[in-house]
Amino acid sequence: MEKFTVHRGVGVPLRRSDVDTDQIIPAVYLKRVSRTGFEDALFAAWRGDPDFVLNQEAYRNGSVLVAGNDFGTGSSREHAVWALKDYGFRVVLAPRFADIFRGNSGKQGLLTGAVAQADIERIWQALEERPGTEVTVDLVERTASVADLVVPFEVDDYVRWRLMEGLDDIGLTLRHEPDITAFEAQRPSWKPKTLPVLERS
Amino acid sequence: MGRTLAEKVWDAHVVRRGQGAEPDLLYIDLHLLHEVTSPQAFEGLRLAGRGLRRVDLTIATEDHNTPTLDIDKPIADRTSRIQIETLRKNCAEFGVRIHSLGDAEQGIVHVVGPQLGLTQPGMTVVCGDSHTSTHGAFGALAFGIGTSEVEHVMATQTLPLKPFKTMAITVNGRLKPGTTAKDVILAVIARIGTGGGQGYVLEYRGEAIRALSMEGRMTICNMSIEAGARAGMIAPDDTTFEYLKGRPHAPQGADWDAAVADWRTLASDPDAEFDTEVVLQGEEIEPFVTWGTNPGQGVPLSGSVPVPADIEDPGARHAAERALTYMGLEAGTPMRQIPVDTVFLGSCTNGRIEDLRAAADVVRGRSKAENVRVLVVPGSARVRLQAESEGLDRVFKDFGAEWRFAGCSMCLGMNPDQLAPGERAASTSNRNFEGRQGKGGRTHLVSPLVAAATAVRGTLSSPADLPPAGDGAAQGGTPAPQLVG
Numbered sequence: 068m069e070k071f072t073v074h075r076g077v078g079v080p081l082r083r084s085d086v087d088t089d090q091i092i093p094a095v096y097l098k099r100v101s102r103t104g105f106e107d108a109l110f111a112a113w114r115g116d117p118d119f120v121l122n123q124e125a126y127r128n129g130s131v132l133v134a135g136n137d138f139g140t141g142s143s144r145e146h147a148v149w150a151l152k153d154y155g156f157r158v159v160l161a162p163r164f165a166d167i168f169r170g171n172s173g174k175q176g177l178l179t180g181a182v183a184q185a186d187i188e189r190i191w192q193a194l195e196e197r198p199g200t201e202v203t204v205d206l207v208e209r210t211a212s213v214a215d216l217v218v219p220f221e222v223d224d225y226v227r228w229r230l231m232e233g234l235d236d237i238g239l240t241l242r243h244e245p246d247i248t249a250f251e252a253q254r255p256s257w258k259p260k261t262l263p264v265l266e267r268s
Numbered sequence: 269m270g271r272t273l274a275e276k277v278w279d280a281h282v283v284r285r286g287q288g289a290e291p292d293l294l295y296i297d298l299h300l301l302h303e304v305t306s307p308q309a310f311e312g313l314r315l316a317g318r319g320l321r322r323v324d325l326t327i328a329t330e331d332h333n334t335p336t337l338d339i340d341k342p343i344a345d346r347t348s349r350i351q352i353e354t355l356r357k358n359c360a361e362f363g364v365r366i367h368s369l370g371d372a373e374q375g376i377v378h379v380v381g382p383q384l385g386l387t388q389p390g391m392t393v394v395c396g397d398s399h400t401s402t403h404g405a406f407g408a409l410a411f412g413i414g415t416s417e418v419e420h421v422m423a424t425q426t427l428p429l430k431p432f433k434t435m436a437i438t439v440n441g442r443l444k445p446g447t448t449a450k451d452v453i454l455a456v457i458a459r460i461g462t463g464g465g466q467g468y469v470l471e472y473r474g475e476a477i478r479a480l481s482m483e484g485r486m487t488i489c490n491m492s493i494e495a496g497a498r499a500g501m502i503a504p505d506d507t508t509f510e511y512l513k514g515r516p517h518a519p520q521g522a523d524w525d526a527a528v529a530d531w532r533t534l535a536s537d538p539d540a541e542f543d544t545e546v547v548l549q550g551e552e553i554e555p556f557v558t559w560g561t562n563p564g565q566g567v568p569l570s571g572s573v574p575v576p577a578d579i580e581d582p583g584a585r586h587a588a589e590r591a592l593t594y595m596g597l598e599a600g601t602p603m604r605q606i607p608v609d610t611v612f613l614g615s616c617t618n619g620r621i622e623d624l625r626a627a628a629d630v631v632r633g634r635s636k637a638e639n640v641r642v643l644v645v646p647g648s649a650r651v652r653l654q655a656e657s658e659g660l661d662r663v664f665k666d667f668g669a670e671w672r673f674a675g676c677s678m679c680l681g682m683n684p685d686q687l688a689p690g691e692r693a694a695s696t697s698n699r700n701f702e703g704r705q706g707k708g709g710r711t712h713l714v715s716p717l718v719a720a721a722t723a724v725r726g727t728l729s730s731p732a733d734l735p736p737a738g739d740g741a742a743q744g745g746t747p748a749p750q751l752v753g
Contacts (some may be wrong), residue, residue, distance in 0.1 A: 225289040246283050
């Protein structure tokens, strides 16, 4: 995973709350078996609307999405994160995120910064006054800045460390393989197993 | 200080406590796979040269893409077919047990796990599907994960996790006749909001919860995610043990006794403290339906479409305005006057045998409203077989409904079962998001009883709104056989 410290890119104001993962990527696009190439599926239902923010020239190269409350609710589909990343987003700022979406983002190097609602409002205003304005997101300092405006964002300490180091979760866990083996030796024998297949009597 | 149920299950699965900001490493007892969220995880294993650590704690079914008609023919949609073939190839390569289309144990993962007896109290259960919370009905800690985590569990049988907060949701008293588990959970979500459970494991307690069957408890835990919670749980009791006993993967003999002794310890201690508590009164809960585009936008069936101008919070007001435009609804319209085009009975929320029985009891001896399409999709092939052995398929067919094969179907429309733009549905599923059941489709979430009554009248209705049925159609009909469902 690429290391993340500071990112600077065009901010995209998405003035909507409760953006669920069915909106980020509709189910019909989940049939692919690849991990890349989902950029065309991002916000597919809204992209048909010429007024939709991503259809405006100024935001075409957006990489910092600034959204309303409860971003990423609903389905656990990690495709939502892949679609955002494939499109070019590196950061999403919102007052609050759904748990699964936020976890998925951390695994894929998409930074989700929680910003107070009032600060989100100020960022929206700054971006809308001058469409195409860049946002600087500093993971070291945990701040997002647009022109003179600097606001703090919240991110889990451990996720921050992993993003800054660009570390792979599975590799980290496998360092503790002896602990896993020791745990397995103590599991009760009656715990169910899927194999062998047991038939109904 | 005492511990909550969730904390007990958590503690029993800690492989390694995290140091400082590091998360705990938790052992996973059961990993459920399906075709949509697993292909990229299998590919990740292959690329890294890693194996699947515990195939004996892993099971796969085909559900999201599977057609509900012509299941003996090749799947017509090419991308759906490739995704299912990919799952079959991956399972064969890694040695994972799979129940494919046509197999008697195929079906929605969250219906299949419990009916095989693989879901048991005190376990940790994960799946790349947010409705994994369903399994919490057994007192398991069960939650949905993303594909990176699916790969992580495949490789290590563990997950690094930060502890959740705990919320007690107590439903006191008894539910009125006609009020179901679905109405309870829709009322809970309307109360705490779609983000109200964020960061929490919910524990449902109280007399009304204890009185529910396992099917009802699964409906409630299933929709915990719609309140933003990672998981929902209900402490196991005799209802749980009776449901499990005799199922293929339930413990037997001395193992059964040892297991039950362990399971009986799985209740929150009397002095356990929850981070948040919510209390509802069972008698006050009415049949509940949604009017908007998230599951928290619901009202009692006796209510009306809200007037956005009356909503104080600007964010919620704006969301309501958007929702009414999308849903094609006028503020103030009584819910009972809303006509539907389609009724969908099924999904991991309400596609179990008890749901089909309840709906069949309503429609028996009646005919469906003209111009309403009624789709009945059992949650699993086993549920379908059981329903057919009870003659429920005939009841639905005589009524004018379509009797389909098992799968996720119209809940998310990855297969051909979709709403057309502008088409309005009463659906027993779990999400009324924009476009969820088909681009431009409009969804009202309802219980199986409301779905059935709506199919009779053609507008959102409860069984109490129906005139008496024709001859020989007494409510309830013959007692339901107590077979393994």
